[in-house]
Amino acid sequence: DTGVSQDPRHKITKRGQNVTFRCDPISEHNRLYWYRQTLGQGPEFLTYFQNEAQLEKSRLLSDRFSAERPKGSFSTLEIQRTEQGDSAMYLCASRSVGTPPGRYGYTFGSGTRLTVV
């Protein structure tokens, strides 16, 4: 078990381009979460999956954002037509819904830092 992996660690893109991030959760975790963290702020919830089903989306997730978890394993987060306001760190976390709520918190990845220029 190597923890939650995110790729890439850094991404610089020009405004208007599309970007895609990947998250590989801990293999036995069936829930996967995406958060966005702007500089100097706490993470904000974007969306989460249970297996391959996307169960909830935040209002922060505009129609330019789409997330998938096609086989219930890794997940991708795509941002279309990026804007400067999308510059942030995108964090992925996973947990197993079978564990007692709260006992193990979440396991976070190291994040992907997006800079839109």
Added chain:
Amino acid sequence: AQTVTQSQPEMSVQEAETVTLSCTYDTSESDYYLFWYKQPPSRQMILVIRQEAYKQQNATENRFSVNFQKAAKSFSLKISDSQLGDAAMYFCAFWTGNMLTFGGGTRLMVKP
């Protein structure tokens, strides 16, 4: 909706001393969980300590302990014998069983 407030953007402590980070939250739920996370410059969020709201006893993990005041909706973190490696952003987080709601964070600086 739940909100989490950390009123101290920055705190400073001398190495080996004790520091307390504050957190308040607002919720109408009665069953929930509270966490403190540490985020060093390496960026990965690391769970420091957790508290179940139904437990009256304050959680303790080595040098880290909390003061949980349910009626006041307060959840402070005390770090004893501060070490240089404790320097990081600290986030208080609230959980009712699904997504975490985070506070804005407190940057802790440790002076040698």
